Amino acid sequence: MFKFVVRRLFQLIPVLLGVSILVFAMMHLTPGNPAKILAGQGASAEAVANMEEEMGLNDPIIVQYGNFLYDAVTLNFGTSWKSGLEVSKEIGPKFVVTVELALYSTMLSLFIGLIAGIVSAVRKYTLLDVSIMIIALFGLSMPNFWLGIMLMQWFSIQLGWLPATGWGTPEQIILPVITLGTAGAAVVARMTRSSMLDVISQDYIRTARAKGLKEGIVIYRHALKNALIPVVTVVGLQFGLLLSGAVLTETVFAINGIGGLIVDRINARDFPVVQASVLVMAVVFVFVNLLVDLTYKFLNKRIDLD
């Protein structure tokens, strides 16, 4: 197990190298001169040229990449071109907000999705099952910015129960988490249902019943643990999607998260901030997937990680 974790951490290196090349290349291939944007509309050609020199944009592309890589390895991402603040200070707090949002949303997805999926599987082909699956289809199909706006309209404006914007207090957290977690809950519910149905038809479930166990124990102890593996996979991938996909929800609820920051700084061609943000997201994504793999081992000892 320990060996596996160490090896996975080493695998981080090529992954991050790849990500760094991609994000660097994409930023540099994007049309538009960062120096010109930074210098402003009316800047003289001379001022722009000075700016380019100062920002290192005239260095050979390899050197620019090398500098970026050196900064990244030393965990010093430099200063933002737009705000002049230290990059780590700029993305740190916003990143925490987005991770919180994604984490709470994932927890909500798991909680609602598992319960709905199990109930659906146990009561398969009943009205309850069909209703849950139809609701799940809606949840999956609804664009989350629209869901966010509707929730806001209803709970904030009409009823006035919850604040419409911001992040931090428990009241502020509720609506964005529902907005972001709904689609995930739908995916988890459908996955859990099909996985449970598959497991419930297995021989060992019949064995469990033949032992005289209560149906609840058969379902929760014998079936669920076996059915969770595909669900965990989906949740892991979902978490990555939530990290990057939170930008719409953040925008709707005026939350200062990393998604909004990246969009803003792409427009400003603020290379250091964009590159650092993407790298940090990649690291988190890899760690979440490591966690998923370790969960497999916990769920089923037969899985050989080494």
Added chain:
Amino acid sequence: MSEEIILDIKNLQTVFRDEDSEVRAVDGVSFSLPKGKTLGVVGESGSGKSVTALSILRLIDHPGKVEGGEINFKGKDLTKISDKEMRSIRGNQISMIFQEPMTSLNPVYTIGQQIRETLKVHQGLGKQSGNEKSVELLKLVGIPSPEDRIKQYPHELSGGMRQRVMIAIALACNPELLIADEPTTALDVTIQAQILELINRLQDEMGMSVIMITHDMGVVAETCDYVAVMYGGKVVEYADVKTLFKDPKHPYTVGLLNSIPRHDIDVDELEPIRGSVPSPKDMPKGCRFASRCPFATDLCVEELPSLDEIEDGNEVRCWIYSDRWDGDPEVKEHGPKRTS
């Protein structure tokens, strides 16, 4: 039969229904099992033998349902008792082992956990005493170094070992009735013999009654006291094992015995039963074996024979033994003959 009867099934009906079809998998099965004896239930795939077994424990999955008949176990009708009462019987007074040892154990729990579970639910044993009893049970079923085995997962054990574990789980609470549904079908021949021997030995030691479901006449000869031969969801012959092998009455039983390959007879002389089991969705109205029976007459095709006792303790569902039958006089006189 003067012995005490532990299980008495009367006219059992188990039906699988969906919107536009119904399958009467078990259609009027009756048999009884004396205490401490072994009853073999024999038949081809689709004859309803496994469904009969699962019906006894009320483990028939949706959309199947026991729709009629009685299952009297120690004087209690299992079709009538509450779910709770049924649960207290399963794994406790009546246990079952299954055909597929490879998939019958839960892959995510240790052997020990899976044995302890039964001990906990029926005898309230905790972890410590449960472990001790588990080790004892594994020893009983002939598993070496049981102290280590209880910590292992099913995938670390061979098929034969897993079936032994299944037997240990089944025997955990000293059941009075063990239902073994083709316990050796999925195992190697050498392991098959060991498992059968184990079941026989444990039966003698513990005084259990056993229902042995199989399609293998060899297994029947080796383990059973009585035999119920099933065909198309019905019992077609019930006899003690000696009578059945020496003087089989039903043409289907004769056919089954004739189709066993023997090392001392040339393969050319092997006599299979022609054709196949009729579709359960489309059962003939007469004798279900009529389309494959070499002696069938119009009467057989038209009318279903009843299960009648023709000799002491020997019941047959066949027109040949009735006055109304007008087929081959030779067969009527001597009955269908074994060719091997």
